[in-house]
Amino acid sequence: QSSILAIGGEADWSSPPLGGYNLCYIKPLANQAAVTLDEYAAPAVATWQAGVGRVAAFTGEADGEFSGPFTQWGSVGDFYSTLARWVAGETQQAPDGIWVTQELREGSNVLQLHLDPSRQGDPFPNPPEIRVLRGERGAAPVKETHSFRWKNADTLEANLGLTGAETILATVDFSSIGGTAMSLPPVRLPYSPEFKPEWTERGSATLKDMARQTGGRERTELASIWEEIPLKSQSLELAPWALGLAAFLFFVEILERRMAVLSKLNWNPKRVLSQTESQTEESDTQNETSAGLKKLRGWFKKSSSASITDSEVAKETANQSSVASSTASKTTSNTAQPQKRSSLSAMKQAREKAKSRTRR
DSSP, X not given: OBOGGGGTOOTTOOOOOOSOBOOOOOOTXXXXXXXXXXXXXXXXXXXXXXXXXXXXXXXXXXXSTTOGGGGGXXXXXXXXXXXXXXXXXXXXXXXXXXXXXXXXXXXXXXXXXXEOTTOSSOSOSXXXXXXXXXXXXXXXXXXXXXXXXXXXXXXXXXXXXXXXXXXXXXXXXXXXXXXXXXXXOOEEOSSOGGGSOOOTHHHHXXXXXXXXXXXXXXXXXTHHHHHHSOOOOOOOOOHHHHHHHHHHHHHHHHHHHHHOHHHHTTOOHHHHHHHHHHHHHHHHHHHHHHHHHHHHHHHHHHOTTOOOOHHHHHHHHHHHHHHHHHXXXXXXXXXXXXXXXXXXXXXXXXXXXXXXXHTO
């Protein structure tokens, strides 16, 4: 049996049997548009009202293993489109040159009027009004009136906020330009806006729009930015630093003239260098002389056949000391003439003289 005519079906429809269906039972206040012919007499198509919206249910399989001969029916496309048209409701057309859109965006119902860019002037003296009917389950509906606002040269927009589980039914009034009222489908939030998944492409779309309007371009590698930045020379003002240094030196000069600060510190680079060099040479000469005398005494002690008296050793020692003192005096006096004999040559002569005496 079939009573699908109530939702716009054709009178001559005679559909083949379904290969399978979901066994269901009609709910209260629902209408059976088609039932099965088996012992269950189950609803195959059912419709009912949900608030201001429409609901339709088809218990068979649209296309698959259990659809059976139903998918081979010649009017199967008209059948499905009839159900879809009935659920969508009656369509109303806006006046020529105007396109109306409705979008649920970030917890608000956004209505837009798109005008023909090639129009000759504005189609209406004042923007159309929007009559809004708000309602929640168990509460009386509330009526509101809103107006469109110009978003750009060809678009008007109205933002209707949604709260909780309320449903909005909006109607656009075109009576100011000789048209009729156009009712839009009802809108309701599927869930709370804070639980809506973040649209990851929103930031990218905004950046692309900014780049397009400002003449920029996309950069996928940040390191390449520094390579493409043009070089720009910068000047550094040296006058303040030069003036500060001149003022400091001028102050130091005044202190030296008035108080002789550097003179009191006994600071003279040349004099300090000459004293250091003379002290170093004197210490080296004294070390060499003392080392030679020690070797000479050891040699005299180890020689068993020596017949040199203590007076002779003392005389040789005095001679070596006089040579060392004369060498040291020449070094400290800073004379320009080089030394004729070093301490090593004096030690060598003393050693040869001692050997000649022991051979007698």
